[in-house]
Amino acid sequence: MGFGPIRKQLSSSFVIFLLAIALWGYVVGPLVATFEQSITGNGGGLTEYTNFFDLRHGAQGESMLGSLIISALSVITSGLIGAFLAVLLKRWDFPLRRVCEVLVLVPIALPPLMGVQAFVLLYGIGGTFPQLLSNLFHTSKTAFAVDGISGVLLVHTLTMYPYFYLTVAAALEQSDDSLEEAAYSLGASRFQAWTRVLLPMLTPALVAGALLTFMSSMSSYTAPLLFHVDQVMTQQIVIAKLNGQLGLASVVSVMLALISVAFLIVLRTYEKRAGYTTLSKGGARKRRRVSSPLWKTTLVIVASISSIFLILPIAMIFLLAFSVNGSWRAAPLPSQYTLQNFIGLFTNPSSWAAVVNSLEMSALAVAGAILLGLASAYVIARMRFRGKAVMDIAVMLPWALPGTVVAINLITAFASPSIFSLGRVMVGTFAIVPLAYFVRFSPLVFRSTSASLTQIDVGIEEAARSLGATWWYAFRQVVLPLLYRGLAGGALLAFVDGVGEFVATILLYTPQYRPLSIAINDELYYANYGTAASLGVIQVLLVLVVVIIMLPWNERETVTYR
Amino acid sequence: MTALTLEALTKTFPRAGKVVDSIDLRIEEGEFFTLLGPSGCGKSTTLRMIAGFEEPTSGRILFDNVDVTYDAPNRRNIGFVFQNYALFPHLTVARNVAFGLQVRKVSTEQVRQRVAAALEEVQLAGLEQARVDQLSGGQQQRVALARALVIRPKLLLLDEPLSNLDAKLREETRAALRLLHQSSRVTTVYVTHDQDEAMAMSDRIAVLHRGKIHQVGIPEDIYERPATRFVADFIGRNNVLDATISNTSEHAVVVRFVDGAELAIDPRQRAAGVTLIPGERVGVCLRAESLQLASGNGIFSGVVEDVEYTGPVRSCVVRTDVGNLQVEIPSSAARPSSGDRVRLAISPATVHLVGSP
Numbered sequence: 001m002g003f004g005p006i007r008k009q010l011s012s013s014f015v016i017f018l019l020a021i022a023l024w025g026y027v028v029g030p031l032v033a034t035f036e037q038s039i040t041g042n043g044g045g046l047t048e049y050t051n052f053f054d055l056r057h058g059a060q061g062e063s064m065l066g067s068l069i070i071s072a073l074s075v076i077t078s079g080l081i082g083a084f085l086a087v088l089l090k091r092w093d094f095p096l097r098r099v100c101e102v103l104v105l106v107p108i109a110l111p112p113l114m115g116v117q118a119f120v121l122l123y124g125i126g127g128t129f130p131q132l133l134s135n136l137f138h139t140s141k142t143a144f145a146v147d148g149i150s151g152v153l154l155v156h157t158l159t160m161y162p163y164f165y166l167t168v169a170a171a172l173e174q175s176d177d178s179l180e181e182a183a184y185s186l187g188a189s190r191f192q193a194w195t196r197v198l199l200p201m202l203t204p205a206l207v208a209g210a211l212l213t214f215m216s217s218m219s220s221y222t223a224p225l226l227f228h229v230d231q232v233m234t235q236q237i238v239i240a241k242l243n244g245q246l247g248l249a250s251v252v253s254v255m256l257a258l259i260s261v262a263f264l265i266v267l268r269t270y271e272k273r274a275g276y277t278t279l280s281k282g283g284a285r286k287r288r289r290v291s292s293p294l295w296k297t298t299l300v301i302v303a304s305i306s307s308i309f310l311i312l313p314i315a316m317i318f319l320l321a322f323s324v325n326g327s328w329r330a331a332p333l334p335s336q337y338t339l340q341n342f343i344g345l346f347t348n349p350s351s352w353a354a355v356v357n358s359l360e361m362s363a364l365a366v367a368g369a370i371l372l373g374l375a376s377a378y379v380i381a382r383m384r385f386r387g388k389a390v391m392d393i394a395v396m397l398p399w400a401l402p403g404t405v406v407a408i409n410l411i412t413a414f415a416s417p418s419i420f421s422l423g424r425v426m427v428g429t430f431a432i433v434p435l436a437y438f439v440r441f442s443p444l445v446f447r448s449t450s451a452s453l454t455q456i457d458v459g460i461e462e463a464a465r466s467l468g469a470t471w472w473y474a475f476r477q478v479v480l481p482l483l484y485r486g487l488a489g490g491a492l493l494a495f496v497d498g499v500g501e502f503v504a505t506i507l508l509y510t511p512q513y514r515p516l517s518i519a520i521n522d523e524l525y526y527a528n529y530g531t532a533a534s535l536g537v538i539q540v541l542l543v544l545v546v547v548i549i550m551l552p553w554n555e556r557e558t559v560t561y562r
Numbered sequence: 563m564t565a566l567t568l569e570a571l572t573k574t575f576p577r578a579g580k581v582v583d584s585i586d587l588r589i590e591e592g593e594f595f596t597l598l599g600p601s602g603c604g605k606s607t608t609l610r611m612i613a614g615f616e617e618p619t620s621g622r623i624l625f626d627n628v629d630v631t632y633d634a635p636n637r638r639n640i641g642f643v644f645q646n647y648a649l650f651p652h653l654t655v656a657r658n659v660a661f662g663l664q665v666r667k668v669s670t671e672q673v674r675q676r677v678a679a680a681l682e683e684v685q686l687a688g689l690e691q692a693r694v695d696q697l698s699g700g701q702q703q704r705v706a707l708a709r710a711l712v713i714r715p716k717l718l719l720l721d722e723p724l725s726n727l728d729a730k731l732r733e734e735t736r737a738a739l740r741l742l743h744q745s746s747r748v749t750t751v752y753v754t755h756d757q758d759e760a761m762a763m764s765d766r767i768a769v770l771h772r773g774k775i776h777q778v779g780i781p782e783d784i785y786e787r788p789a790t791r792f793v794a795d796f797i798g799r800n801n802v803l804d805a806t807i808s809n810t811s812e813h814a815v816v817v818r819f820v821d822g823a824e825l826a827i828d829p830r831q832r833a834a835g836v837t838l839i840p841g842e843r844v845g846v847c848l849r850a851e852s853l854q855l856a857s858g859n860g861i862f863s864g865v866v867e868d869v870e871y872t873g874p875v876r877s878c879v880v881r882t883d884v885g886n887l888q889v890e891i892p893s894s895a896a897r898p899s900s901g902d903r904v905r906l907a908i909s910p911a912t913v914h915l916v917g918s919p
Binding site: 477 | 614615637640642644706
């Protein structure tokens with residue numbers, strides 16, 4: 001036996017070992033720490049767990065039920081809207097259709113905190129539409145206001161429908177006209193063709209959308225916060241934590257984590273069974289041209305109104321950014337407008353500091369995410385080793401966990417010094433926020449890099465090695481050039497998410513290093529909608545820049561390097 | 563001089579089991595050597611172990627008597643041509659071919675010259691700046707070949723390189739490969755499941771089945787004197803009939819078929835390992851093209867079931883008491899029809915005995 005295999009095995013084992021340590025230290029370990037805290041901590045204990053299933057004992061069981069019910073309802077409402085829009089825009093061709101297709105995706109750029117606030121200002125108590133409608137119909141001011149659970153559902157529906165829209169639209173684009181034609185030729189009515197042919201074909205897309213919406217909804221914090229719904233698990237976690245009951249917060253976190261992980265496993269199993277669904281642009285399914293003018297007009301009106309409706313929240317943010325703070329009193333919209341907010345952004349040191357802080361923290365996090373995401377994607381895609389399936393789940397875990405839970409995990413793990421924090425207490429420092437972003441968004445880089453890697457034929461690396469290249473030479477010259485779009489795409493998404501992140505930040509930040517979302521939160525506390533919105537606009541612009549950068553990349557998404 | 567030696571080479575996979583079972587081979591310098599066998603017989607795995615992409619479970623691999631068993635693939639100075647070409651999609655043709663030279667830090671001028679020469683040899687001169695996804699399958703295959711040859715490897719390894727090409731292209735590339743081998747004289751190990759390919763191109767062939775070597779020899783030996791029943795079945799259109807040895811003497815051995823018919827043949831016409839003891843069961847190989855439709859005498863009688871015209875020959879299936887026999891007759895001979903009662907004759911010199919399973 002020569003030294004060859006031993007040396008090769010040593011270096012790859014070393015990398016796998018490092019990854020395992022990192023995943024333990026920052027993902028799995030903290031989850032375990034939360035579990036320990038849930039038993040021993042203030043307000044925790046085993047009885048608290050049993051309280052979940054005993055509705056008479058109060059808050060926790062109710063909050064779990066609340067979360068589950070809201071999530072189930074969100075799935076239904078988002079599904080209806082998302083599927084409806086997908087069919088509307090993919091099946092027929094009519095004037096303004098292309099514009100609507102673009103507008104329909106705009107809500108993806110909605111920033112987390114300011115976005116929900118925009119909903120409140122549009123539809124909530126004292127909001128634009130309730131005021132307009134109460135003026136119109138001469139009713140009380142709150143008659144048309146949306147609050148509580150309906151407010152949360154409204155936000156969820158209008159922000160999570162893209163999960164359904166994207167999957168159903170892709171399924172429609174890839175499907176074959178001939179299946180429906182076959183049904184018609186066999187005598188089926190249009191209704192029968194839709195229910196027996198089209199709908200079953202869309203099932204995988206609908207299931208994927210449903211799982212994503214459900215998981216997103218369970219993690220939702222900002223909407224319940226701003227619409228005053230306490231009886232959801234995320235709110236209970238934060239309330240308990242702010243009351244000093246870290247044990248109780250941990251109990252709820254563990255329960256929420258279990259639910260999220262269960263859904264993650266279902267989602268991964270489903271994805272693997274249903275085959276890999278890439279958003280490819282292959283298979284031209286023809287759109288029907290609409291001949292009847294009445295039908296055409298109807299479609300145009302419906303599509304336009306829906307699209308306008310969907311972009312209202314973002315439009316509101318832009319509008320508010322130009323409004324004078326405090327000029328919105330009892331009217332549908334603010335009365336005074338100015339450019340001062342933007343000028344103040346660059347001149348006011350504390351606002352500008354918030355922007356810089358967020359950019360720094362996100363950049364740090366993304367640097368780490370690229371290392372972790374790239375290494376784990378490569379190792380999992382290319383190497384065989386025991387425990388690979390476990391590592392796969394561990395890497396994706398933070399993506400499934402609500403941001404609130406990730407924050408609690410880091411709090412319980414790093415409240416005291418540990419090796420992974422280099423012997424220091426991390427809670428209350430600058431570093432814990434980028435760490436949270438790193439943990440939360442590494443899965444994005446992992447996922448997009450893995451997707452790229454599976455499209456690269458293994459033979460290419462072997463060919464390079466057979467020609468004399470060392471592993472590192474082959475990686476640099478052959479693999480990386482083919483990978484970089486997937487890697488960069490994931491990294492950019494992670495960066496954008498980091499700059500806007502709110503739900504974990506609110507639990508972890510220190511006032512000395514205020515990130516952007518906290519600055520917005522503070523301004524909203526004083527009802528300085530103008531300043532808050534101008535900060536929100538920065539988040540939206542960042543998303544737009546990233547989208548523009550990534551636009552030419554998506555054109556070549558279907559190239560398979562064989 | 564032995565360029566490549568495999569000693570008791572074995573590979574076991576956790577789920578698939580023993581895929582390569584203790585293979586011994588010696589391949590001479592400059593030889594064109596083919597590993598031939600059906601899918602799953604272990605030929606690709608063996609090739610990949612020679613290249614260093616798989617690690618053997620046990621056994622040794624020697625290049626020029628130097629043990630390279632555990633050497634990394636980039637240290638073995640091999641050229642590998644993949645079934646699906648594995649060209650670098652982000653590089654031009656010239657850059658693909660230049661890759662191995664650049665790794666070896668050859669001077670830029672030398673690289674240019676050698677790449678141009680290599681492309682000329684595979685008849686792709688002028689396509690240096692083309693992107694690989696603009697090329698046809700046949701062209702891509704030739705780029706892969708040029709890329710592997712330009713580095714002047716000690717060993718050229720090819721893994722079913724023609725299977726993704728259509729029939730005409732396959733024949734052309736086959737001829738081109740043979741010519742290239744003759745001019746370069748690089749030791750070549752070729753893997754394929756196509757016996758026509760193997761016999762047309764190789765100096766010697768190893769027939770593999772379920773991880774074991776059944777026979778090593780020149781194409782004529784493989785075809786005319788198969789060593790085992792499997793080789794007889796796999797190569798050519800062969801009828802392998804069960805029979806028992808009824809009688810032996812110095813000059814002849816008589817075999818009896820299941821229908822009682824007997825045939826006397828030269829005792830040397832048998833595979834090694836077939837013992838000539840009366841009562842012993844053997845397999846009798848009758849090649850389809852050596853069976854003749856006889857008007858009068860013939861050892862077997864039967865009914866013609868199916869006749870296929872394939873140009874130069876007609877293939878028939880004749881149902882007899884010893885089984886359904888495949889028969890090939892030249893198209894110029896009299897044409898049989900389905901349902902004809904016929905007699906089949908065989909020249910004893912073409913008969914070959916193999917062991918019974």
